[in-house]
Amino acid sequence: MPGAPSSYEADVIIVGAGLSGLVAAREVMRAGREPLVLEASDRVGGRILTEEPLPGVFLELGAQWIGDTHHQMAALANELGIGLYPQFEEGETSYEFGGRVLRGEAFHRAHAQDLAEVDRVLRQLDAMAQTVTVTEPWLAPKADEWDRITVGHWYDAQGLSPTGRSLLEICTVGILAVPTVEVSLLGLLVNVVTCGVTADLLSESEGGAQTQRFVGGTGQIPQRLAAELGERVMLNSPVLTIDHGADSVTVTCRGGLMARGRQVVVALAPTLAGRIMYDPPLPGTRDQLTQRMPQASAHKAFAIYDEPFWRADGFNAQLISEIGPARMSNDSCMPEDTGGPGIILAFLEGENARVEGRWPAEQRQEALRAELARHFGPRAAAPELIVEGAWVDREWTRGCYNANPGPCGWIHFGHALATPIGPIKWAATETATRWSGYMEGAVDAGLRAAAEALADLP
Ligand SMILES: Cc1cc2nc3c(=O)[nH]c(=O)nc-3n(C[C@H](O)[C@H](O)[C@H](O)COP(=O)(O)OP(=O)(O)OC[C@H]3O[C@@H](n4cnc5c(N)ncnc54)[C@H](O)[C@@H]3O)c2cc1C
Structure with a gap:
């Protein structure tokens, strides 16, 4: 009947086609069971989002790096045929403290x-x-x-x-x-x-969380995982309700799509998971937890130049500033052997994302150009293009990089973060016990939640 809501059946329904949900779904499929992924937005990847504003220039509006101990991510990239390249680090960092801009060595001497x-x-x-x-x-x-x-x-x-x-x-x-x-x-x-x-x-170096990048962009990872899952991934399907029994779930989406399964993996950041209506309602402690894990505030701004001119001046494109609007930056160029433009990535994080992130783009970009020029000279004031990635306005993310509970959150509600509730299993990077907040954590949590769901299938 035209216009009738669609109905689907699966062993495990996965809510969210971010990295965690996709990894969980693939694991279910590999175990010979049938997954169905319901994704709210019109694309997969969630907090992973690569844009290509110029041919061959990949900007990571979302997740960008892995570190040396992100073994599951490195293995996943390898399995999917995606190469890695090292983060460019050579040269000095520029520091701006107490009203002075100093190059690395001078700063370290003055502030030993x-x-x-x-x-x-x-x-x-x-x-x-x-x-x-x-x-x-x-x-x-x-x-x-x-x-x-x-x-x-x-x-x-x-x-x-x-x-x-x-x-x-x-x-x-x-x-x-x-x-x-x-x-x-x-x-x-x-x-x-x-x-x-x-x-x-x-x-200052983020201790090994940012050593390598993906050739051709991080976005290829969720895209290739989704390709393996094929029609088992349904886009434009925001989950509104989850009805759950002892070993059955019924999930409904905006637009009327309905899916029945035995288990459900909710692969969303806790705040977003808390916006779904559950029947019967979840225990109070779980809801109180999701009331107390806000998404953080980060905003990226990529300044693109004809070449990475700062390298010849002995800079690594990293700045650390107490003035802002960016408190940190780094070199965000394509692999050295492929050449390409010079790209500096400026980070607006925490209060800077909340305050300067809300400024009109022209005002913010003027302030960023002035700041980059203070650190890397007059050429830095004239990028050919600035591309920004804000996350608060994205309906299905509402902030980044991840979420942390406020004071007393861990002692009172931490136990509810990843503990399954009947057929409901919790994924997403926030629930990981390794590299929580990072892609590595998303993979870890996806694998764990899939194993929990598979173990509870008849
Ligand atoms: C700007 C930025 C920079 C980052 N940098 C790095 C980095 O360099 N290295 C690193 O390791 N990590 C980084 N991260 C963190 C990394 O992106 C995340 O840890 C990881 O991608 C989280 O994956 P996830 O699947 O857990 O969650 P998400 O990616 O948030 O996936 C959740 C999915 O659920 C969907 N969804 C939401 N609500 C619903 C609903 N009601 N129904 C159905 N679907 C829904 C969303 O659209 C989304 O696709 C960064 C993140 C951002 C945003």
């Missing part, structure tokens, strides 16, 4: 004491992180104390100089994408622990 203090704090975080377990951080001996204070307040109490404190704020916001007063100290330690690296993760 401040940097030593920052290092002392990072080592302290390392020691504290060793007492936190990845799977149950709320059981850490000092969990109660650390989840009641914010990272910002703890940093304030460490006796840092203004420059040291400022540097630590910038680098931490570079990971969390929210001001440090919005995340508890325990929450920061959870980030350190799930990434399996020391607190160097917060240092």
